[in-house]
Amino acid sequence: MRTEVKTVTPEMARVFLSNNKNNRPVRDATVLEYASQIYRGLWRLTGQGISFDPDGFLLDGQHRLHAVIKSNRSIDTLIIYNVPSDTFNTYDSGKKRTAADVFSIEGIKNYTSAAATISKYLRLQTPSKGDKESFSRLKVTKSEMVTLYYKHEDLWIKLLLLGQRCYTKMRLMDKTYIAAIGGYLLIDKGHALNTIESFFYQMFTIEEETQRNTRMFREMIIKNALSTNKFEQTYKKAILIKAWNNYINRRKVKFLKFAAADKYPEFI
Numbered sequence: 556m557r558t559e560v561k562t563v564t565p566e567m568a569r570v571f572l573s574n575n576k577n578n579r580p581v582r583d584a585t586v587l588e589y590a591s592q593i594y595r596g597l598w599r600l601t602g603q604g605i606s607f608d609p610d611g612f613l614l615d616g617q618h619r620l621h622a623v624i625k626s627n628r629s630i631d632t633l634i635i636y637n638v639p640s641d642t643f644n645t646y647d648s649g650k651k652r653t654a655a656d657v658f659s660i661e662g663i664k665n666y667t668s669a670a671a672t673i674s675k676y677l678r679l680q681t682p683s684k685g686d687k688e689s690f691s692r693l694k695v696t697k698s699e700m701v702t703l704y705y706k707h708e709d710l711w712i713k714l715l716l717l718g719q720r721c722y723t724k725m726r727l728m729d730k731t732y733i734a735a736i737g738g739y740l741l742i743d744k745g746h747a748l749n750t751i752e753s754f755f756y757q758m759f760t761i762e763e764e765t766q767r768n769t770r771m772f773r774e775m776i777i778k779n780a781l782s783t784n785k786f787e788q789t790y791k792k793a794i795l796i797k798a799w800n801n802y803i804n805r806r807k808v809k810f811l812k813f814a815a816a817d818k819y820p821e822f823i
Contacts, residue, residue, distance in 0.1 A: 557636045560600065564629045568620040571605065575613040581621060589622035593630055597696055604633030608640040657697040663704065668715055668731050673700045675735035680743065707742065714738055717752055721759035727776050728759070728795070736795070736822075744822055746803070754802050758795075772798035796822055 563571070592598050605616030613620075616632075623630055654674060658666035677695060695703075704711055714737040718730030733755055740746045757769045772794055779786050786794070800806075800823050 556638055558604065559634050559636075560631060561634050562629050562631050563605070563620070563623055563634075565624045565627055568623040571613055572617060572620050572624075574607070574611055575617055581617060585618045586621045586625055589619055590625040592696060593622055593626040593628045597699070598630050600631045600633070602633065604635045606635045606638045609637045610640075612640075614638055614640070652697070654697050654700055657701060658704070661701055663701070665715065668734075669704055669711060670700065671731040672711060672715060672718075672734040672738070673704055675732055676738045677703075679735060679739045707738070710738065710741065710748070713748065714741075717755060721755050724760040725773075725777075727773075727780060728791070733759075740799070740822060750803070754799060757802075758798065769798055769802050772801075 561567075589598075605619065606614040608614050619630070619632065654670040655667045658670040663669050677700070711734065714734035715730065717737060718733035721733055722728070722730040737748075737751045737755070740751050741748055754769070758773050776786075776791065776794060779791075803823075
């Protein structure tokens with residue numbers, strides 16, 4: 556085998572793909588993820604390269620090549636020539652590192668919960684359906700997740716502690732989801748941490764004076780938890796959002812009624 560590092564342009568990528576045969580179907584989501592990284596300058600040269608067999612046919616790298624074309628940017632990458640064709644079935648057979656694995660390598664305490672919280676926080680920022688092609692708002696890399704954690708490390712530690720306390724008192728919602736919502740309300744919406752803490756304590760701990768409307772939403776979730784006909788996760792999220800919006804606006808709720816339009820409300 557022979558290797559070299561080469562700058563692959565969109566034009567070269569098209570030539571390489573013209574020699575693609577018997578490869579797996581292209582996954583658009585993967586191409587879009589890679590293209591996002593390339594477009595934002597996050598792509599790095601690694602030991603994983605683009606491979607060709609002795610006849611010049613592409614064995615590995617089609618998603619990266621499609622991403623080069625889609626982003627209309629060039630990348631430096633390792634090119635491996637004369638790879639035996641019978642090794643094709645061994646490609647992509649290894650276990651990929653999860654976000655939790657990366658957080659663990661970084662030495663982050665409670666790395667599983669921290670990674671899950673950042674992941675859920677980012678999903679709260681998911682672009683609208685019509686904006687999914689925007690490179691600047693697509694799925695972030697695992698290294699970006701770590702950077703985001705460190706940027707607000709003290710905050711995430713406090714919010715995970717809040718989530719754990721609420722979950723211990725009343726197991727109505729996962730602690731990482733509570734922490735993620737708390738982070739979204741503070742970082743993206745600009746609400747105060749003590750306001751967020753007070754809301755969740757009222758919703759889940761029953762340890763302080765509770766607004767009537769907050770108590771009604773909590774009792775609604777508890778009643779459903781004891782029922783055989785469970786709410787869908789999206790509906791439970793809608794209940795929490797409506798409870799929050801009523802809480803910060805001090806709205807008085809006499810009875811609970813959810814219309815179809817309430818299924819995907821937004822935190823305000």
